[in-house]
Amino acid sequence: xxxxxxxxxxxxxxxxxRATLSCRASQSVxxxxxxxxxxxxxxxxxxxxxxxxxxxxxxxxxxxGSGSGTDFTLTISRLEPEDFAVYYCQQYGRSLWTFGQGxxxxx
Amino acid sequence: xxxxxxxxxxLVTPSQTLSLTCTVSGASISGxxxxxxxxxxxxxxxxxxxxxxxxxxxxxxxxxxxxxxIISLDTSKNQFSLRLSSVTAxxxxxxxxxSMPATNFWYFDLWGRGTLVTVxx
Numbered sequence: 339x340x341x342x343x344x345x346x347x348x349x350x351x352x353x354x355x356r357a358t359l360s361c362r363a364s365q366s367v368x369x370x371x372x373x374x375x376x377x378x379x380x381x382x383x384x385x386x387x388x389x390x391x392x393x394x395x396x397x398x399x400x401x402x403g404s405g406s407g408t409d410f411t412l413t414i415s416r417l418e419p420e421d422f423a424v425y426y427c428q429q430y431g432r433s434l435w436t437f438g439q440g441x442x443x444x445x
Numbered sequence: 446x447x448x449x450x451x452x453x454x455x456l457v458t459p460s461q462t463l464s465l466t467c468t469v470s471g472a473s474i475s476g477x478x479x480x481x482x483x484x485x486x487x488x489x490x491x492x493x494x495x496x497x498x499x500x501x502x503x504x505x506x507x508x509x510x511x512x513x514x515i516i517s518l519d520t521s522k523n524q525f526s527l528r529l530s531s532v533t534a535x536x537x538x539x540x541x542x543x544s545m546p547a548t549n550f551w552y553f554d555l556w557g558r559g560t561l562v563t564v565x566x
Contacts, residue, residue: 373552382541382556383492394554426492430551433505435482437492 340365340431342438349443357414359441361427366407371430374403374412377440378423386425387412417443447471449542449557457536457564463529467542467557474523475500480545481525482553483516485538493538497545498525532564 341364351357361372369390375383385394387403390410400415414421422445427438453465465483472478482497496506498516506514515528529536539561543553 371551375553382543382559383553384556385552385554388549388552388554428492428552434507435494435551435553437494439491 339434340367340429340436342427342429342436344425344427344438344441346441347439349441350445351417351443352445353417353419355417357417357421357443359412359414359425359443361405361410361412361438363408363410363429365431367410367429367431369406372403372405372410373428375426375428376421376423377426383426414443447544447555449544449555451540451542451557451560453560453562455561455563457532457562458566459533459564460531463527463532463536463562463564465527465540465542465560465562466524467526469523469525469544473520474518474525475520477501477547479547479554480550481516481518482543482545483514483527484541484543484553484556485536486541486559487538495527495529497550499547534564536562537564538562 343362345360372390374387376386377383391403402413404411424440424442426440448470450468457463477500480497483495486492496516498504513530518525539559541559543556
């Protein structure tokens, strides 16, 4: 099973600042199979990025994904008040879907 | 637009079977356009994929739960269901149904709102 480790656990920033979230895999992951989600309190996760760098429908361009192999990054260029949430990476490999433990972006 | 909605008991007795249903609106499960999955979220352990079913009846389960989980379809009601047997307190979680596009079945593009299931006597 591929384990995804996200860092940092918590990111304390202010609106307007840049957020850089890391997702490291225990084995190489195809970029095609790496996704990012946003989850707000009391809500289900929402797909932000698929294929490591492809924004989902309706996702603002301040969100961008990058990376390959074992290291992937989600960047929020300028934080808006609605961006403070928990972010998860997720991978698919060998008929198994796994998630990272999440990074909380807080004010 | 397509929507998913979970339903089922919020409280299950230890050793019994947890049963949940996901009702799909806005699209037909029989159309084959997506895979129907169940995912749960523990307060501490995080998100865990449980399994999926395709309109053809093909299923795949997480090996960690394979012996306890069954996912089934009811195309006449446009629903799919989860059964998890021999539950313990460790199965207490928020359970989500979610869909994966059939042509890109490596991410979850739509989620239900989730339902909290507590395992307790």
